[in-house]
Ligand code: FE
């Protein structure tokens with residue numbers, strides 16, 4: 001059997017991503033519905049629209065290479081989505097469910113960031129300039145999403161740790177720029 005060149009690995013990983021992105025298009029609406037924070041729900045909805053664009057970019061790359069995008073199952077995305085579903089079945093305190101959602105979403109983003117970084121680099125090495133450019137755009141969007149999730153987690157984790165009562169005010173003050181902080185220990189406690 002002849003050995004496979006880089007182009008075959010590149011195509012294989014693109015197909016893996018194509019399957020992963022399509023699974024996300026199906027999974028994200030449910031996650032957006034599950035979110036308690038309006039900001040988080042809106043953020044997931046926004047990423048759903050971006051994700052449809054990621055599918056389109058991959059299709060464009062396959063078209064240009066005269067190849068078909070289907071035929072591969074991304075086992076990692078199947079597992080990541082399943083873990084997210086399992087988390088959503090738990091009965092969490094206010095804020096904790098959103099913390100869980102962010103943690104599931106960031107696992108997905110990090111998988112995609114790793115995968116897009118690789119295929120982007122291979123596209124460059126294979127002289128696929130247009131594909132390299134398209135893959136870089138998607139990579140940038142995945143990284144930006146990850147950064148936004150981290151920023152949001154700084155608000156939501158505070159809600160999660162301080163429980164339902166503190167949660168209400170922190171979750172409703174969506175326009176409040178100041179991130180609520182956990183109460184500092186009293187002087188007497190420190191003394
Ligand atoms: Fe994506």
Ligand code: FE
Pocket residue numbers: 016017020073074075076077
């Ligand atoms: Fe995969």
